[in-house]
Amino acid sequence: MSNILYPIKFTPILKDKIWGGQKLKNILNKDSDLPNIGESWEISDVEGDTSIVSNGSLKGQSLKDLLKTYKSDLIGLQNYRIFKDKFPLLIKFIDAKEDLSIQLHPNDELAAKRHNSFGKTEMWYVFQADEDSNLIVGFNQEMTPETYLEHLNNKTLTKILNFDKVKTGDTYFIEVGRVHAIGAGVMVAEIQQTSDITYRVYDWDRVDDEGNERELHNDLAIDAFNFDMPDNFRVTYDKTENHSNEMVSCPYFTTNYLKINKTLKKENDHNSFLIYMCVEGDAEITANGFSEVIKKGETILLPAVIDNYEINSKNATLLEVYV
Known part of the structure; x- marks a missing residue:
């Protein structure tokens, strides 16, 4: 199945x-x-x-x-x-x-x-x-x-x-x-x-x-309300290209920043679905013999059962999300 x-x-x-x-x-x-x-x-x-x-x-x-x-x-x-x-x-x-x-x-x-x-x-x-x-x-x-x-x-x-x-x-x-x-x-x-x-x-x-x-x-x-919260809401993160840079990791989700200008071979080792939100450019994601392009403002879901996949782009910025 x-x-x-x-x-x-x-x-x-x-x-x-x-x-x-x-x-x-x-x-x-x-x-x-x-x-x-x-x-x-x-x-x-x-x-x-x-x-x-x-x-x-x-x-x-x-x-x-x-x-x-x-x-x-x-x-x-x-x-x-x-x-x-x-x-x-x-x-x-x-x-x-x-x-x-x-x-x-x-x-x-x-x-x-x-x-x-x-x-x-x-x-x-x-x-x-x-x-x-x-x-x-x-x-x-x-x-x-x-x-x-x-x-x-x-x-x-x-x-x-x-x-x-x-x-x-x-x-x-x-x-x-x-x-x-x-x-x-x-x-x-x-x-x-x-x-x-x-x-x-x-x-x-x-x-x-x-x-x-x-x-x-x-x-x-x-x-x-929680009136005793520290001012820790601003997120700092690296922007290393062709690498998943962690932005937020909490019990409910992890989000990474991913700027791509080549073909990346990726492994899903999170035991979770993956979501990619395209916030700049466009990228082609290939898995299980299927290819799908996502453009700026589009979102795609990779089922957890997909272990290996490729992302190919010359100019994309993606948010990579999993639980």
């Missing part, structure tokens, strides 16, 4: 957002007529938003179908023991034309108890950033629940938030319990646990077309 598996592509699931824009269409060639494309879900097993295969003999099957059929051949033995028929990661590209809401995510324990969900540890790779654009990550001073609530109630939250100016290639690791927001003009690749649980604490007082403000979740959020 496993010999049928090959490098798999999925049809992106595009999300219209109040803060979204047109970069995903204009820069990443996502096919959509949506007015405000905020997110492209590249690989998703979120309930109601399951990715569908777009290439090869498995075209038309869902990620859930693949998990039920191929099990550990798809995601790896250890992963299958832990996650069973749930895919553990949600992979996205995000375009913020306007500021996202100030938000945070619950940990595994809280998310399981309240939402029957995983928590939402995530990371961002800044794909493109307009001049003087920001990310909000954490606070600009030591914080207590009392001080936080005082600023929240007085609508002065932005005075205590940490604004970081960003440029292409900047990388951030966002642990659960840390307040954050993507600022206007920033496009990121996001790797996260499979979860769609977000607690909004402030949304810039904006309203939709009908004059309604979006729901806030301050009662839920206060228990999800």
Whole structure:
């Protein structure tokens, strides 16, 4: 059964957002007529938003179908023991034309108890950033629940938030319990646990077309905060060419930076699926006699059963992800 598996592509699931824009269409060639494309879900097993295969003999099957059929051949033995028929990661590209809401995510324990969900540890790779654009990550001073609530109630939250100016290639690791927001003009690749649980604490007082403000979740959020986190969210990493350079490694995923200008013969010794997100150029990935090209803004899944493969490119920058 496993010999049928090959490098798999999925049809992106595009999300219209109040803060979204047109970069995903204009820069990443996502096919959509949506007015405000905020997110492209590249690989998703979120309930109601399951990715569908777009290439090869498995075209038309869902990620859930693949998990039920191929099990550990798809995601790896250890992963299958832990996650069973749930895919553990949600992979996205995000375009913020306007500021996202100030938000945070619950940990595994809280998310399981309240939402029957995983928590939402995530990371961002800044794909493109307009001049003087920001990310909000954490606070600009030591914080207590009392001080936080005082600023929240007085609508002065932005005075205590940490604004970081960003440029292409900047990388951030966002642990659960840390307040954050993507600022206007920033496009990121996001790797996260499979979860769609977000607690909004402030949304810039904006309203939709009908004059309604979006729901806030301050009662839920206060228990999800970790006010004692160090400022260790900025990620430094090497950029050695033709080599997998570790960016983030945590219990939920590892992400490497891979800049390629030749043919690389690779071995998968992680006992995991591999995901490649192309953030610059294009590359051809060959495995099990199948070849598939990925271009800037595209994503591909290599099933765990594929031991050896090749990546060929003259100019690609890839994010390499596994669990």
